[in-house]
Amino acid sequence: MAVGSAGVGLGICFGLDWRLTLIAMACTPLTLGASYLNLLINVGARSDEAAYARASSIAAGAVSNVRTVAALCAQGGIVGTFNRALDGPSAKAQRKSQYMGIILGLSQGAMYGAYTVTLWAGAYFITKGWSTFGDVSKIFLILVLSSFSVGQLAGLAPDTSGAPTAIAGILSILKRRPTINEEGTKRRTIKDGKPMDVELRKVIFAYPSRPDVTVLNDFSLRVKFGSTVAVVGPSGSGKSTVVWLVQRFYDPLGGTVTVGGMDVRELDLKWLRGECAMVGQEPALFSGSIRENIGFGNPKAAWAEIENAAKEANIHKFIAGLPQGYDTQVGESGVQLSGGQKQRIAIARAVLKQSRILLLDEASSALDLESEKHVQEALRRVSRRATTITVAHRLSTIRDADRIAVVSAGRTVEFGSHETLLANHRDGLYAAMVKAEIEAQAFA
Numbered sequence: 423m424a425v426g427s428a429g430v431g432l433g434i435c436f437g438l439d440w441r442l443t444l445i446a447m448a449c450t451p452l453t454l455g456a457s458y459l460n461l462l463i464n465v466g467a468r469s470d471e472a473a474y475a476r477a478s479s480i481a482a483g484a485v486s487n488v489r490t491v492a493a494l495c496a497q498g499g500i501v502g503t504f505n506r507a508l509d510g511p512s513a514k515a516q517r518k519s520q521y522m523g524i525i526l527g528l529s530q531g532a533m534y535g536a537y538t539v540t541l542w543a544g545a546y547f548i549t550k551g552w553s554t555f556g557d558v559s560k561i562f563l564i565l566v567l568s569s570f571s572v573g574q575l576a577g578l579a580p581d582t583s584g585a586p587t588a589i590a591g592i593l594s595i596l597k598r599r600p601t602i603n604e605e606g607t608k609r610r611t612i613k614d615g616k617p618m619d620v621e622l623r624k625v626i627f628a629y630p631s632r633p634d635v636t637v638l639n640d641f642s643l644r645v646k647f648g649s650t651v652a653v654v655g656p657s658g659s660g661k662s663t664v665v666w667l668v669q670r671f672y673d674p675l676g677g678t679v680t681v682g683g684m685d686v687r688e689l690d691l692k693w694l695r696g697e698c699a700m701v702g703q704e705p706a707l708f709s710g711s712i713r714e715n716i717g718f719g720n721p722k723a724a725w726a727e728i729e730n731a732a733k734e735a736n737i738h739k740f741i742a743g744l745p746q747g748y749d750t751q752v753g754e755s756g757v758q759l760s761g762g763q764k765q766r767i768a769i770a771r772a773v774l775k776q777s778r779i780l781l782l783d784e785a786s787s788a789l790d791l792e793s794e795k796h797v798q799e800a801l802r803r804v805s806r807r808a809t810t811i812t813v814a815h816r817l818s819t820i821r822d823a824d825r826i827a828v829v830s831a832g833r834t835v836e837f838g839s840h841e842t843l844l845a846n847h848r849d850g851l852y853a854a855m856v857k858a859e860i861e862a863q864a865f866a
Contacts, residue, residue, distance in 0.1 A: 434564055441552070441851045446565050449508055449536035477507040540565065571652065601675060602691070609690035612682040617647035618697065618778040618809050619682060622670055626676035627663060637663050638674070638833040645825075647778070650802075650810040652820035654855065655829035662703075665781040668811065669698050681779070699777035699808070702774055703784035705768030708758070712741055713748035719774035727774060734803065735770035736796035737763065762790065769797055773804055782812040786819055817859050826858045828852045 447819040485502045491500055544558035614705040620643075637660040645651040651652050653661045654767050667679050668671055670686045679686045686694060699719070716728050723731075728748070740763060744750045752758050752767075759767070769785060785801065786794045796825065798819060801810075814820045821840045828836035828843070828851050836843055836850050845854040 429509045439733045446540045453779045471512045554713045612692045621680045624677040627674045647822040652823040659829045660832045699772035699775040700781045700841045701785040705740035705764045709754045711749045716770045719771035731770040734800040735766045735767035780808040780810040
């Protein structure tokens with residue numbers, strides 16, 4: 423539209439006085455040159471975007487972990503890190519402001535210089551009788567308005583100059599092809615009533631971010647429907663990886679993961695994850711009410727079912743004591759609740775889901791002994807209706823498991839019940855872990 427209005431304006435000006443219009447157009451390269459220099463400087467600022475992104479990440483991390491920052495008295499260090507991240511862009515911004523000042527002066531000088539030359543030429547033509555005051559005024563007004571239109575178009579240059587960076591990021595996302603993609607494909611499901619045994623057979627796995635570090639190496643584990651198998655071992659042995667493979671957040675590099683006798687790669691992904699109830703070490707709550715957070719386990723659940731799930735997770739009494747009860751807002755990421763309260767709400771959500779596979783990753787790690795007792799009883803009731811895999815560091819929480827798999831260096835090195843492992847592997851890893859825990863409790 424700006425180009426069209428400028429073209430129409432020039433046509434009218436040529437009709438009024440072609441000589442004065444040509445003189446005015448001869449000054450145009452001066453104003454366009456200054457605008458072009460301005461565009462080049464704005465394009466150069468794109469190189470600072472990575473530094474700005476890093477600084478924003480530092481600030482966001484400090485705000486989200488403000489209590490930890492305050493407890494460590496690390497405010498000065500965080501501010502220093504933030505400032506260092508912006509040292510490069512700050513120096514460039516100072517130079518840019520100087521250049522921009524010079525260019526702004528040149529562009530304004532060129533513009534008013536063009537106006538001066540046009541008016542001087544118009545006055546000369548009037549004195550010579552080659553033009554009239556009315557025609558000169560019309561030409562000058564039309565050219566000024568046309569320059570404003572072109573100036574508005576040039577004002578879009580900073581946004582336009584940032585387009586290549588944005589396009590590159592968007593194209594990288596569009597071109598990315600996830601290794602696990604179920605869109606547009608028909609996948610199989612397992613009928614209700616069929617046992618949902620879970621088995622990992624000779625699994626080899628390494629995370630894509632660390633392909634050179636093998637997490638699971640020839641790992642095998644079988645969990646029958648209705649039974650509970652606990653996975654224990656030292657930190658970094660690959661325990662939590664098991665629950666991610668069962669939900670197929672990753673595919674193994676070797677071996678197979680089966681559910682109900684079928685390879686998880688043949689199952690409908692959404693259906694598979696719908697059949698898994700997960701309670702992690704760091705429960706995820708969403709901004710909203712307690713009722714909504716529990717209801718995520720089963721959006722069609724009735725109010726009575728939500729309340730019963732909360733009772734089983736030993737959180738109902740706490741919720742009922744709140745002024746707004748189940749309508750209490752938990753805040754972003756559950757910031758209004760303690761760790762134990764968040765974990766019990768997550769357990770209530772898993773209970774409400776009534777899935778055939780129950781995955782627990784340190785599900786009671788943030789609970790006190792009294793709450794842990796009630797939650798463990800609730801989880802035992804739920805586990806009778808599901809295939810349960812529980813990952814634990816606190817061995818006292820898994821002594822009643824049907825079987826215990828002891829993992830070390832990505833392999834199952836011991837397998838059996840609590841009593842069997844202590845009786846048959848007195849010098850084994852599990853016995854050493856039990857002894858260490860007892861000694862730690864004695865000194866606590």
